Amino acid sequence: xxxxxxxxxxxxxxxxxxxxxxxxxxxxxxxxxxxxxxxxxxxxxxxxxxxxxxxxxxxxxxxxxxxxxxxxxxxxxxxxxxxxxxxxxxxxxxxxxxxxxxxxxxxxxxxxxxxxxxxxxxxxxxxxxxxxxxxxxxxxxxxxxxxxxxxxxxxxxxxxxxxxxxxxxxxxxxxxxxxxxxxxxxxxxxxxxxxxxxxxxxxxxxxxxxxxxxxxxxxxxxxxxxxxxxx
Amino acid sequence: xxxxxxxxxxxxxxxxxxxxxxxxxxxxxxxxxxxxxxxxxxxxxxxxxxxxxxxxxxxxxxxxxxxxxxxxxxxxxxxxxxxxxxxxxxxxxxxxxxxxxxxxxxxxxxxxxxxxxxxxxxxxxxxxxxxxxxxxxxxxxxxxxxxxxxxxxxxxxxxxxxxxxxxxxxxxxxxxxxxxxxxxxxxxxxxxxxxxxxxxxxxxxxxxxxxxxxxxxxxxxxxxxxxxxxxxxxxxxxxxxxxxxxxxxxxxxxxxxxxxxxxxxxxxxxxxxxxxxxxxxxxxxx
Numbered sequence: 001x002x003x004x005x006x007x008x009x010x011x012x013x014x015x016x017x018x019x020x021x022x023x024x025x026x027x028x029x030x031x032x033x034x035x036x037x038x039x040x041x042x043x044x045x046x047x048x049x050x051x052x053x054x055x056x057x058x059x060x061x062x063x064x065x066x067x068x069x070x071x072x073x074x075x076x077x078x079x080x081x082x083x084x085x086x087x088x089x090x091x092x093x094x095x096x097x098x099x100x101x102x103x104x105x106x107x108x109x110x111x112x113x114x115x116x117x118x119x120x121x122x123x124x125x126x127x128x129x130x131x132x133x134x135x136x137x138x139x140x141x142x143x144x145x146x147x148x149x150x151x152x153x154x155x156x157x158x159x160x161x162x163x164x165x166x167x168x169x170x171x172x173x174x175x176x177x178x179x180x181x182x183x184x185x186x187x188x189x190x191x192x193x194x195x196x197x198x199x200x201x202x203x204x205x206x207x208x209x210x211x212x213x214x215x216x217x218x219x220x221x222x223x224x225x226x227x228x229x230x231x
Numbered sequence: 232x233x234x235x236x237x238x239x240x241x242x243x244x245x246x247x248x249x250x251x252x253x254x255x256x257x258x259x260x261x262x263x264x265x266x267x268x269x270x271x272x273x274x275x276x277x278x279x280x281x282x283x284x285x286x287x288x289x290x291x292x293x294x295x296x297x298x299x300x301x302x303x304x305x306x307x308x309x310x311x312x313x314x315x316x317x318x319x320x321x322x323x324x325x326x327x328x329x330x331x332x333x334x335x336x337x338x339x340x341x342x343x344x345x346x347x348x349x350x351x352x353x354x355x356x357x358x359x360x361x362x363x364x365x366x367x368x369x370x371x372x373x374x375x376x377x378x379x380x381x382x383x384x385x386x387x388x389x390x391x392x393x394x395x396x397x398x399x400x401x402x403x404x405x406x407x408x409x410x411x412x413x414x415x416x417x418x419x420x421x422x423x424x425x426x427x428x429x430x431x432x433x434x435x436x437x438x439x440x441x442x443x444x445x446x447x448x449x450x451x452x453x454x455x456x457x458x459x460x461x462x463x464x465x466x467x468x469x470x471x472x473x474x475x476x477x478x479x480x481x482x483x484x485x486x487x488x489x490x491x492x493x494x495x496x497x498x499x500x501x502x503x504x505x506x507x508x509x510x511x512x513x514x515x516x517x
Contacts, residue, residue, distance in 0.1 A: 048412060074414035086409035088402040095398045100413040146413055 001026045001181055002047070002078075002150055007056030007066075009039075009046045016042045018205040019056065022183075024150065029172070029182040031192040033227060034202035040185040041083065043202065044152045047183075048080035049073040061149070077149030083158060085139040089128030093119055096127055096138055097145050105147030112141035115171065133164035140171065150181045157188050169194055189227065193217065201226045234367050239484045245373045245442075247480020248380030252435035253453060254460040255387065255472040256428030262404040262467030263424050266319065267326050270310070272454025273334035274303050274429045278436020279445035280341055283350045286440075292355035296437050303433030308426035315425065316418065334450060342447045349446030376438055383434060384473065391469060400424055404467060459498055463505045465515020474513060 002024040009017040017039045024030045032040050045051040047058055049070035058065045065073050074080070088096050097109045113120040116137045122130065130138060136156055143151055156172070157165040165188065172195055176182060186192050192199065199216045201209035209222055216222065257271050278299045285295035310333055318325040358372040391397035399420055403410045411417040435453075436445075443449070460479050464471025479498055486494035505512060 050408065050412075069411070069416075069418075070408075071411040071414055071416050074412055080412050082409070082412070086406055086412065088405050088409070090401050090405050091398055096402075098395060099398045099402050099410070099415070102414070142413070 001061060002183065003057075003059045004043070004047065005057045005059075007043075007046055007053035007058060009042050009051050009053045011042075011051070016205055017046065017053070020046075020202065020205065020207055021056075022200050022207060022210070024181050024183050027179050027181055028197045029176045029184060029195050030198045030200065031184045031186055031196040032200050032202055033186070033189070033192060035227065038202040039205045040202055041154055044080060044154050044183070044185060047073075047152060048078060050080075074146070077147070078152065079143035079146050079148030079150070080152040081139045081143050081154065081156065083154040085135045087127040087130065087135045087138055089126060091127055092124055093127065093130070093138055094123040096142055100142045100146040102145070102147040105145060107144040107147070109145055112144055115144075115174070116141050133160050133167070136160065136164075136168060137171070140168075140175075144175070148180070150183065151175065152183045152185075154185045155187060156184070157186065157191055165191065189223070235488055236485070237367065238369065239488050240481065241369055241373065241377070243481035243484030244477065245376045245380075245480070246484055247477035248377055248384070249435045249439050249476075250456055250460050250480050251384060251473050251476030252380055252438070253432050253457045254464070254476050255384070255469060256431035257457050258461050258464070258467055258469070258472045259391075259400065260425055260428040261461070263400050263407075264319065264421055266315070266425075267323055267330070268425075268429070269327050269330040269454065270333040270337065271330075271429065271432050271457060272450035272452070273337035274307060274450075275432040275436040275439075275453045276341060276445065276447070276450035277306070277337055278303050278433035279352075279440040279443075279449065280345055280350070280436075281433070282437040282440035283345070283352050283445045286352050292352075292441070295440075296434075299437040300430040300433035303436070304426040304430030307429035308422055311422045311425040316421070319421070334454075338447055338450055345445070345447075347447060349444050349449075351444040352440040354441045372441060376442075380435075380438065383431075387431070388469060396423075456498075459502045461512070462502050463512060465509075465512025467516070468512065468514035471512050471514035 004020060004022045006019045006021050007017055008015065008019060020039065020043055022032070032043060034040050042051060046053050049065060049068055053066055060076060060078055063076065091099070097112065101109055118134060119138055119141055122134060127138070140156065157168050160168065169191055172182065176195065184192065184195065196213055198210070198212050200207050203226055208226060253271065253275055257268060260266055260268050281299040281302055282292070282295040285298055286292055314329055314333070318329050354372045358375050360371050361368040362371055362374055391400060399410060399415055403417065403420055407417050410420070456479060460472060460475040463478060464475030478501065482497050482501065483494050486497055
């Protein structure tokens, strides 16, 4: 479904991704792990067309996306929820959804209100008035009404209280069970283990590990080697 | 004596609404595109000349009120597609350079086409009379100007606050990258908004033609005033353009009865005071 093949991305002169390859198949939830600065966000930004890889290819449903504008990639069904969440503070909750809504999509605004009753309560509130957890819910809801075929999520639980994290995990599980493929970047390993079918680990711009949920769980050395906080 | 002030207040409202129409376009363009349009006054000038020509050829002011803004908006759309789109990612100095260039081209073309001497435009026949309130009489056209601009302002407000296009413009003024991530063609949104903002300057140019005529250097003067309005009201703010426009219009108009030489002083003094007390303008946000 989504195939990233040997991409090299740069910010100015700094070489952030040095040949990243990964794949997300239909219906899979795949996590991309790694320490800060490993290039996880840059990988997502490259897929979404916000950074243009200088080499390598990214195909989504068989079509090359490198070189296309980010709005075209979004229209083809790639929804990217950024770590900053990108909620429009000048717009109400409902307007945030309306600007993203696509008629005839799989999720309507009514559907996402059912998934996130809190958002319905706050529909007339400005985006700026939302808590971090509500912003994250709105960001996910907004991506869903945009009628995506794949969801890219960048650290959806970052900075949220444990009870809200559980709520987000529950929602992500629901999204996964609906058959929506997800590529998840997440620092919280517990969250990843609960959700993922497969894991990739990124280090210094390269994929250094790829394995199934069971392989990863059975091999604590991998975790220690690549993900433990360096002293 | 009191009548003189009523008269000047009404004049000030009319003038203020024209300033509002000019400034609101400037401010919407700045808000969404983060782009300073120094050609805004020149497009106003073009609106005035198009009004002159349309009335000269057809005798129909109303036709010019439709055709003027359409032509001005279409030219703005072309200018955006061909030139301006190339400098968005560059610093503001480049925006100023390219739009100042466009302004000069428009102004000099106007001199070539219509000559260096100003043209006057007759008040449309339908509105040549006066409206009487008791023993007070006020020109119909000036009243029409106030009402018509208010209607345009209301329609614009509805467009910005109640439609998806408006929500996209507001969202884009905050985070255009995110708007693109939701699948909106941000380049088209920019072009449309630029054309809309400039067309409003065209409307203002047409409306002011029967009062002030069309002359080649009116663009520069109007641009300066529009910046004053936007600085007072706050860059990117609809309400700011309305309040700032009315304030400048009323001050200018009342000062002509009180102390004509001081009109500009008062306006720029007000702007200086706003900059000192509220650097982002009355309705601006940091």
